[in-house]
Amino acid sequence: MTNTDWPLWEVFVRSRRGLSHTHAGSLHAPDAEFALRNARDLYTRRGEGVSIWVVPSTAITASSPDEKDPFFEPAADKPYRHPTFYEIPEGVKHL
Amino acid sequence: MATAAAHQPARTQQHGAHDGTAGATGTEDAHQRAFDAAVAADERIEPRDWMPDAYRATLVRQIAQHAHSEIIGMQPEANWITRAPSLRRKAILMAKVQDEAGHGLYLYSAAETLGTGRDELLDKLHTGRQKYSSIFNYPTLTWADVGAIGWLVDGAAITNQVPLCRCSYGPYARAMIRICKEESFHQRQGYELLLALSRGTPEQHAMAQDAVDRWWWPSLMMFGPPDDESAHSAQSMDWKIKRHSNDELRQRFVDICVPQAESLGLTLPDPDLRWNEERGHHDFGPIDWTEFKEVLKGNGPCNEQRITQRRRAHDEGAWVREAAAAYAAKHSTAAGHGETGVEQA
Numbered sequence: 001m002t003n004t005d006w007p008l009w010e011v012f013v014r015s016r017r018g019l020s021h022t023h024a025g026s027l028h029a030p031d032a033e034f035a036l037r038n039a040r041d042l043y044t045r046r047g048e049g050v051s052i053w054v055v056p057s058t059a060i061t062a063s064s065p066d067e068k069d070p071f072f073e074p075a076a077d078k079p080y081r082h083p084t085f086y087e088i089p090e091g092v093k094h095l
Numbered sequence: 096m097a098t099a100a101a102h103q104p105a106r107t108q109q110h111g112a113h114d115g116t117a118g119a120t121g122t123e124d125a126h127q128r129a130f131d132a133a134v135a136a137d138e139r140i141e142p143r144d145w146m147p148d149a150y151r152a153t154l155v156r157q158i159a160q161h162a163h164s165e166i167i168g169m170q171p172e173a174n175w176i177t178r179a180p181s182l183r184r185k186a187i188l189m190a191k192v193q194d195e196a197g198h199g200l201y202l203y204s205a206a207e208t209l210g211t212g213r214d215e216l217l218d219k220l221h222t223g224r225q226k227y228s229s230i231f232n233y234p235t236l237t238w239a240d241v242g243a244i245g246w247l248v249d250g251a252a253i254t255n256q257v258p259l260c261r262c263s264y265g266p267y268a269r270a271m272i273r274i275c276k277e278e279s280f281h282q283r284q285g286y287e288l289l290l291a292l293s294r295g296t297p298e299q300h301a302m303a304q305d306a307v308d309r310w311w312w313p314s315l316m317m318f319g320p321p322d323d324e325s326a327h328s329a330q331s332m333d334w335k336i337k338r339h340s341n342d343e344l345r346q347r348f349v350d351i352c353v354p355q356a357e358s359l360g361l362t363l364p365d366p367d368l369r370w371n372e373e374r375g376h377h378d379f380g381p382i383d384w385t386e387f388k389e390v391l392k393g394n395g396p397c398n399e400q401r402i403t404q405r406r407r408a409h410d411e412g413a414w415v416r417e418a419a420a421a422y423a424a425k426h427s428t429a430a431g432h433g434e435t436g437v438e439q440a
């Protein structure tokens with residue numbers, strides 16, 4: 001057992017130009033450069049990406065685990081943020 | 096080892112209820128109810144959610160065994176890379192074996208989100224405390240075995256794995272989606288290889304038939320023991336880790352293979368195999384479970400060889416891992432700290 005020190009990296013792949021990077025998975029690598037190369041071999045063997053980000057997993061700060069958390073409550077009672085909240089007379093176009 | 100904040104299992108972070116301290120029962124019950132409700136509603140459980148200990152342990156065991164199978168499964172096929180009959184076949188086989196390494200890594204990552212490190216899992220494989228699929232303890236005697244493995248072994252794996260794409264544990268389900276996408280190439284290249292042999296010289300045809308004869312029954316055993324003897328099945332079904340029973344999946348696989356074998360011009364080695372109009376399925380003969388248990392116990396033709404080779408590969412790769420770590424350490428002290436290239440990407 002020798003590679004206990006290799007940190008974990010999160011891999012984000014942009015599948016094509018015009019789209020944002022999306023989380024693809026994680027991997028271990030000794031440094032950022034290796035992480036990039038490993039990510040290419042692991043997550044883009046079939047042309048799945050045109051650009052890769054690797055981020056040390058420890059650098060990610062996450063909201064708390066429960067998705068019904070009060071943290072997200074401020075968004076729940078503001079239906080007026082959605083276009084469907086508004087009533088528009090029948091026949092009005094391009095709105 | 097470093098575990099992602101984003102992946103940290105919830106129990107180490109905030110849920111005191113988990114250590115079973117008195118007075119925490121109310122919270123425990125609430126967590127259990129939330130978990131049960133999420134599973135019942137077909138929602139996914141994610142790494143930082145509360146989950147029952149037994150659910151976590153079952154997942155670690157299953158995902159680890161699955162990951163080990165992917166990387167041990169590289170050996171019987173890699174055995175033929177240097178002797179592939181053409182450059183085309185060689186390139187295909189290398190790509191397939193490389194895919195299997197990737198599948199292993201996707202799965203080890205999924206297991207790590209449950210709080211168990213990859214090193215620990217590899218150590219358990221190397222010391223025989225965790226298993227891999229018995230199918231890889233059979234030898235690849237001829238080139239046709241590469242075809243039979245692709246068609247039957249990868250085929251059985253696909254039948255098993257497609258329902259796992261809807262597994263209740265998010266990271267496992269996502270790994271399975273990636274894997275299933277890649278598996279269909281594996282199965283098709285195997286089928287094409289067998290078809291070429293089957294339509295070739297009489298010797299080639301016989302070689303293909305021999306390979307199918309040897310791999311058919313072990314492939315049926317890949318679905319695990321019959322339902323009434325399967326120790327963990329019922330609980331796994333309740334947790335929606337498993338969606339179909341062993342026998343159900345085995346039947347599905349047999350029904351798929353029969354017409355495929357006909358198109359290959361090859362036969363399946365089972366005199367009892369016939370269409371049952373009433374059931375709408377193929378009947379098939381009894382499986383020799385004593386053989387299965389022997390191989391599982393370690394008495395298969397290649398158990399010893401597979402694990403020895405795995406340990407040797409790991410040990411012989413040690414200097415590479417050490418060199419990479421040393422290079423990284425030197426590099427980070429020379430270059431200062433923390434500059435990553437996200438902005439420039």
Ligand SMILES: [Fe+2]
Pocket residue numbers: 165194195198274278
């Ligand atoms: Fe695989």
Ligand SMILES: [Fe+2]
Pocket residue numbers: 195249278281
């Ligand atoms: Fe495969």
